[in-house]
Amino acid sequence: MRGSVKHYIVYGGFAPVMRVLTGLNDRAALTALEMMGLDALVRESVEVVDVYGEWGLVVVKMEEKEYRRLLSMGIRAEPEREYRLVGAGAGLPWNLAMIGWSRDLPYTGRGVAIAVVDSGVDPGACGLEGRVVYAKSFVPGEGPEDLHGHGTAVAYVAVGADDKYGGVARDAKVVSLKAFFKNGTSLDPFILRALHEALNLDVAVVNMSFGGPGGPDAPVSRAANMLMARGKLPVAAAGNEGPERGTVGAPAAGELVVAVGAVNKQKKITDYSSRGPADGLTKPDLVAPGGDRGGLIVSARPRGVPPIGPPVDDCYMGMMGTSFAAPHVSGAAALLYEAAKSATVARDVILNTAEDLGEPKEAQGRGLLRIDRALGRIRETNQRPETAPLLGLIGLAAVPLIGILSAAAREAKVERLRTLYRTGQITYIQLYTLYQRGEITLEELNKILR
Amino acid sequence: MTSYIKSGDKYVAKDAEGLDVVVVENGATGPEEIPLDRRLILTVEGAEVVERLKERCKVLDVLDFGGEVFVVIAPDPQSVKAAFSTPGVKRVDVEKVYRLYEGER
Numbered sequence: 001m002r003g004s005v006k007h008y009i010v011y012g013g014f015a016p017v018m019r020v021l022t023g024l025n026d027r028a029a030l031t032a033l034e035m036m037g038l039d040a041l042v043r044e045s046v047e048v049v050d051v052y053g054e055w056g057l058v059v060v061k062m063e064e065k066e067y068r069r070l071l072s073m074g075i076r077a078e079p080e081r082e083y084r085l086v087g088a089g090a091g092l093p094w095n096l097a098m099i100g101w102s103r104d105l106p107y108t109g110r111g112v113a114i115a116v117v118d119s120g121v122d123p124g125a126c127g128l129e130g131r132v133v134y135a136k137s138f139v140p141g142e143g144p145e146d147l148h149g150h151g152t153a154v155a156y157v158a159v160g161a162d163d164k165y166g167g168v169a170r171d172a173k174v175v176s177l178k179a180f181f182k183n184g185t186s187l188d189p190f191i192l193r194a195l196h197e198a199l200n201l202d203v204a205v206v207n208m209s210f211g212g213p214g215g216p217d218a219p220v221s222r223a224a225n226m227l228m229a230r231g232k233l234p235v236a237a238a239g240n241e242g243p244e245r246g247t248v249g250a251p252a253a254g255e256l257v258v259a260v261g262a263v264n265k266q267k268k269i270t271d272y273s274s275r276g277p278a279d280g281l282t283k284p285d286l287v288a289p290g291g292d293r294g295g296l297i298v299s300a301r302p303r304g305v306p307p308i309g310p311p312v313d314d315c316y317m318g319m320m321g322t323s324f325a326a327p328h329v330s331g332a333a334a335l336l337y338e339a340a341k342s343a344t345v346a347r348d349v350i351l352n353t354a355e356d357l358g359e360p361k362e363a364q365g366r367g368l369l370r371i372d373r374a375l376g377r378i379r380e381t382n383q384r385p386e387t388a389p390l391l392g393l394i395g396l397a398a399v400p401l402i403g404i405l406s407a408a409a410r411e412a413k414v415e416r417l418r419t420l421y422r423t424g425q426i427t428y429i430q431l432y433t434l435y436q437r438g439e440i441t442l443e444e445l446n447k448i449l450r
Numbered sequence: 451m452t453s454y455i456k457s458g459d460k461y462v463a464k465d466a467e468g469l470d471v472v473v474v475e476n477g478a479t480g481p482e483e484i485p486l487d488r489r490l491i492l493t494v495e496g497a498e499v500v501e502r503l504k505e506r507c508k509v510l511d512v513l514d515f516g517g518e519v520f521v522v523i524a525p526d527p528q529s530v531k532a533a534f535s536t537p538g539v540k541r542v543d544v545e546k547v548y549r550l551y552e553g554e555r
Contacts, residue, residue, distance in 0.1 A: 054552075119550060150550045180550055188491050188545040189511060189522045196513045212548035219491045219520055219543050226515035237551045250548075308552060323551040442517055 003063045007049065007080035009310060010060055010070065011293075012036030015053030033058065040073055050311075055320075056293065057310055093165050094265050095157075095289035095297050099328055100372030101168060107375065109172025109334035114158050115203040115232075116327075117194045118151030118210070119184065120144050121176035122302035125152045126315035127160035127167070128174070134201070135176040138193040139186070147182035149301055149308040153319050154209045156300035158327035158334070165298040165316060168331025168371070172338075175203050180210065188219055195223045199230055204337040204346075207330040208236040208257075209323035214250035215279040216446075221254035228256035229435075229442060233343040235260060235330045237322035238284035239274030245362055246277065253278035255446045258333075258347060261363065262290020262325040269363045273322055276362040281449075283362075286354045288369040290325035297324040332371045339378045344432045349374045352427070414440070418448045484530050484544060491543040492521040492533055499538030507532035 015035035032053045033039050041048055041058065046066055050059040060077075062070075070077050092101065113133065122145065123132035132155075135144035146152045155174045160167030179194040180186045191210075198206045206227050214221060224234040234254065238261040241247035252259035252274070261273040261284035270292050276283030291297040296318030301307045307317040329350065336346035353374045354367035417440070420426040428449070435445045484490065489510065494500060496519075500512055503521055507529030511522035522545075523529045533542050 148550070150552055180548075184550045184552070186548045187489070188543070188548075189489055191548060192491070192513050192520055192522070193511065196515065199515060210548050210550045212546045214543075214546060217541075218546075219493070220548070222493075222518050223513075223515050223520070226518055229517065240551045250546075319552065321551045 003065070005047075005061050005063055008060050008062060008067055008077050009080065010038060010041065010058040011076040011078075012038040012056055012058060014056045015051075038075065040070070040075060044069065046070070050307075052310060055309070059310060093298060094295060095291065095328065096166070096168070098263075098265075098267060098289055099168075099332070099368065100370045102372070105335065105371070105375060106379075107335040107338045109159065109169025109331065109338055111171075112169065112205070112334040112337050113173040113175050113201075113203045114155075114169070114330050114334055115175040115177055115198040115201065115206045116151055116155045116158070117177045117179050117191065117198065117206060117208050118146075118154050119148035119180040119182070120146035120151045120178040121155040121174055122146045122152045122300075122305075123176075125156065125300040125302050127156050127162040127165070127300050128152065131155075131159055131161065131172075131174050132176055133173045135178070136197060137178040138190045138197070139178055139181055140190075142178070142181065144176060144178050146176075146178075146302045147305060148180065148184050149305050149317075150180070150184060150209070150323065151176065151178065152302040153299035153308070153317070154207060154323055154327050157297060157324050158207060158331040160300060168328055169334035172331065172334040175201055186210070191220050192223055195220070195227065198232065199227060203232055204343055205233045205235060205330045205333045207327050208234065208251055209321075209326045211237060211239045211249040211252055211274075215253045216250075216255055216281060217279075218250035218253070221250040221252075221257065224251040225254045225256040225442075225446075228343065228347075228432075231343050233258065233330075233333050233337075233347055235326050235333060237326040238262075238276075240272040240321050240323075241274045242269075242363075243271045243273070243275060245275045247274040248276050248278040248283040249274070253281065253283060255281060255449050258286070258329060258350070259284040259365070260322060260326040260329045260369075261287040261365065262320075262322045263287050263357070263368060264290070264292040265295030267357065267368065269357070269359050270320075272320075273325075273363065276365070282365060285351060285365040286329065286367060286369055287357070287364050288325040288328035290322050291318075291320035293320070296320050299324065329369055332369055332374060335371065336374055336378060339375065344428070345378075348428050349377050353377050410444075414444050414447055421448055484525075484542075486525050486527065486530070488525050489545045490523050490525065490530065490533050491545060492523060492539050493541040493543075494519050494521050495538045495540055499536065502536050502538070503532060506536060 013036045015032040047061040137144040161170040177194040227234045234257045236252040238259045301317045309317040309319040333346045356367040508524035
């Protein structure tokens, strides 16, 4: 007769199989376990619940004596209760504490909407009830519901509003623009449609936790850039293709897109986080918690869909990847947008207040997202008296507007602005304001930022 | 006759009468090698170009991002030919696959 049975997490190697829900008659699961070096689970007749080959994790149900037998065989396994502690911690979840988030922040994203271009968002998932204000599918043959799980998890990190774990901007709303099939893939036409929809909606931030081949010139990168020109901050996951250099793809490679890499619980850049540069551009722009196997990001799981990460309970699962780093920044941008009513200010402040981790630029960009510092900067700015006119600040007041200069003089001015930007004498916001005033073109802005 | 010069992983139309620069990407080594099961994303200049394309090929979508106009066309031989022979088409991209970034590589 069997004794008390509970869940355990078993650690193994990696295999290209995910979310196999199985009895052990499942051939794919058996193959995966073999590839992961965990075929002993089969020999020992352990009850396998889920196989997460790409995470190197298997969830099993067994008695304690079976657990001890696995340990004696040199197999690493942990009881379920220890796994829960990874995400929750004693007070704030580690990912929120690390970026300087606290429950008494003066801004919560009230009145701000974040577009999540992803696999859809379950509006009834834990922490997301009543938060999804608009949902549309651009995927042929699929409705707006999240049949994958990724989009729901991403949205939760950005806006999740429960106290158990929770997200960054707990009063912000979500606009769900579904561009990914239930298998987690998409193609340019569907993503472009979703971005085009975002362009015409009242959203302040557009989160893109996906990527593909291509640099700043790829259509999705350029489309994402144009969001910025319309006052919507494009935020993208840098990619999980690290640690090799030059692995940031599209749309994160877009000049005006905020590309987000990942750090783990120890505040170290994760191996998987994609590295820049991207076609000469410094990427990523900054990093945020993405987690790794030593500490996952706890997020919401959609109803009726198998979890895509190790389940914590019926509501939550553990996730890792730059996909989950990006919505930390999107949530932070929503708070700053509420405070400053400007996506350009939000962008500039987020980048300029990042914490330098002492890692190479190609890995950390400006450093780690710090919401406390960013909101502090906003507070300081609000307390200052009216600043000098922009052109005066950057020493251009005495020269004619760039728009009416000859081609050669225009080129010289662009070069001068480029030097000023590179030496930190002018900011992105100031350049962007010049663009908005029509004093430089988008092409010139991009040239200066390169 | 349009001639193309390979530049890195791109193919650039050179000295083509009536054509602007056209870039072919995604592993294709020229317009003849555009796969016919993939849609093309054309970057175009001006509404007239869109109209010309509508006359010459199967346009699936026109997305104006205010400064960038993308035209998505069907992957059939006639449409591909039109993509490479219509003045005002600045760039041709073959649709690519994008993935959600979950987990380690």
